[in-house]
Amino acid sequence: MxxxxxxxxxxxxxxxxxxxxxxxxxxxxxxxxxxxxxxxxxxxxxxxxxxxxxxxxxxxxxxxxxxxxxxxLPDPDNIHYLELTKFSADVPAEIGSIITFTQPDGSDIPGIIRDVVGDSVTVDFNHPxxxxxxxxxxxxxxxxx
Missing domain, CATH: 3.10.50.40 (Chitinase A; domain 3)
Structure with a gap:
């Protein structure tokens, strides 16, 4: 069985x-x-x-x-705006890229770059x-x- x-x-x-x-x-x-x-x-x-x-x-x-x-469902509270200076040539802020960010507690969380306007980068931390x-x-x- x-x-x-x-x-x-x-x-x-x-x-x-x-x-x-x-x-x-x-x-x-x-x-x-x-x-x-x-x-x-x-x-x-x-x-x-x-x-x-x-x-x-x-x-x-x-x-x-x-x-x-x-x-x-996507949670608007999981959308964050970071300064462009937080990114580098090694980790550029390119729309559509998925980047792993380290949280204050040391754990990692992926974020999707949704937009770059001036010095502001929109990062979506919702599940893809x-x-x-x-x-x-x-x-x-x-x-x-």
């Missing part, structure tokens, strides 16, 4: 994440390296975990998540997929516990 995913399962699976237009933004199949996830450890969004619950080994499923259930309706496809290879 195939094991079923529960709230504490460790799961080995292939996955793909696509935008509403079908563009694949991530897939474990590209390098044929399945991903290992532990349910409930915070590495998956609650909406994604809810879709996995009850799936069995060998099962494939596709589901669509609204932004609120995927990576959330925030606000997107996403389609997840999964192939459950193994439920490890």
């Amino acid at each position: 195939a094991k079923m995913i529960n709230g504490q399962s460790e799961v080995l699976m292939h996955f793909s994440i696509c935008l509403a237009d079908g563009f694949a933004v991530d897939s474990s199949k590209v390098n044929n390296k399945p991903a290992k996830f532990v349910m409930g450890d915070g590495s998956l969004t609650p909406g994604f975990e809810a879709c996995l619950l009850g799936l069995k080994e060998g099962q494939s499923e596709t589901f669509t998540l609204a932004p609120e259930s995927a990576f959330g 997929l925030a606000g997107q309706t996403l389609t997840f496809s999964v192939d459950v290879l193994e439920v490890l516990n």
Whole structure:
């Protein structure tokens, strides 16, 4: 009998994440390296975990998540304006670039350069997929516990 995913399962699976237009933004199949996830450890969004619950080994499923259930809606409080002098030739403020910034507590957070006007650089610290309706496809290879 195939094991079923529960709230504490460790799961080995292939996955793909696509935008509403079908563009694949991530897939474990590209390098044929399945991903290992532990349910409930915070590495998956609650909406994604809810879709996995009850799936069995060998099962494939596709589901669509609204932004609120995927990576959330963009939060205007996560948009910051930094001085252009904070950037350098090694780390230029180029629109569309993703740059890792060190926070006061020493942890790193990625930010996307959205705009450069004069000496002001607009940096978006929202998740890059925030606000997107996403389609997840999964192939459950193994439920490890």
